[in-house]
Amino acid sequence: MLNITILGTGSVGSTLGRRWAQRGHRITFGSRNPNAPKVRDLLSQCDGNASAATNDEAITADTRVVVIATPWPVTLDLVRVLADQLAGKVVVDCTNPLRNDLDGLSIGHDTSAAEQIAAAAPGAKVVKAFNSTGANNMENPKFGEQNDDAFICGDDTHAKNIVTDLAQQLGFDVIDSGALRVARYLEPLAMLWIHLAMHQRLGRDIAIKLLRREKPSQLTPAHSRV
Template sequence: MTTIAIIGLGNMGKGLAKRLAGKADLVLSSRDQAAVTVFAATLPAGVTVLDQADAIAKADIVVLALPYATALDVAANQALSGKVVLDMTNPITPDFSGLLFGFDTSAAENLQEAAPQARVVKGFNTIFASLFDRPAAETAGIPVFLAGNDQAAIAAVEDLVKLSGFAVEKTGGIEAARLLEPLGMLNIRLGYGLGHGTDIAPAWAKLDA
């Protein structure tokens, strides 16, 4: 069974953990290990709580459910060589008004550069955490857009996405994250700035010929 380590337990990390618990060998880690232990006790049996280094060492897939700057620090300072790394981040400005950068690089590419022997895949950055609390049947058709250079890593994350109750839309190499991160920012603007709420997600519709 694939071992998945979720690093960081904000709303996204907790939401994904709830969807995966009992379906995968799940390891959780956060700076507040006491709070992680309390949260893990609410999940099905078999969830392990470890410190960050041990969680990463144990995992086949490392999910960075962290703010971008913290995720970059993890990528630069932890042993991620050979690991599939799922980057959920959006590099948002402190006031949430826009992205720190875009179109000529991306958070995913910067994480890949910081951990060159890791296999980084962008995903879940266009999904609000509240969707994890919906019944899985309601989210089964909502796409999680994936971008990455390693096809085996893409396949592993595709399995994770489907296991968590979402659909997959592949977008190509990791440079496609330059498009996915602005799409995530558009979703944030629609949800918060324009009052659509967080029970929304982008998707593409294909019309019949």
């Protein structure tokens, strides 16, 4: 059982928090208005394992994992305010730095939302995760016999192991994609999902899956270096 703080009670934050609470984790939702009816309703679905607080009160000494599930335009300001509290925590960045028209990313190529969050919160163990699929797939990652892939990246192996475990508990297959700077690739991957779902009208019941001919344990070192 982990103490997990989730910043943001929208589609992503509420889905991840509710599902982890239902698996026995202790969730604290950080919200601008922890007494709002939508937050009360969310808590009522969390099997008694969740509470809500303001964002600056939601992270405590017991908190192991902090999930950032806020709109990108407000995220860095929020992270800067909470930077001292985030030090030493596993910080799961779900954000995508979307432009307002949802037709592209506002940053990229030589940086990423995840790297900017890490720079704004020194000492936080930032892991990019859950950004490249829809909140509906966080509710149900099953596609027949297959599972949606959670592509993750980060610089701290232990933090990635914790996030891997949490993602697998929700039913995801996890693809460790490498260091945190790989978020520069995972954030555009989300843009592809959004484009296919919305602009190509494939709808939200889609997921991007990595196919492999060999299991990871069968990869030779030469393969691993590619």
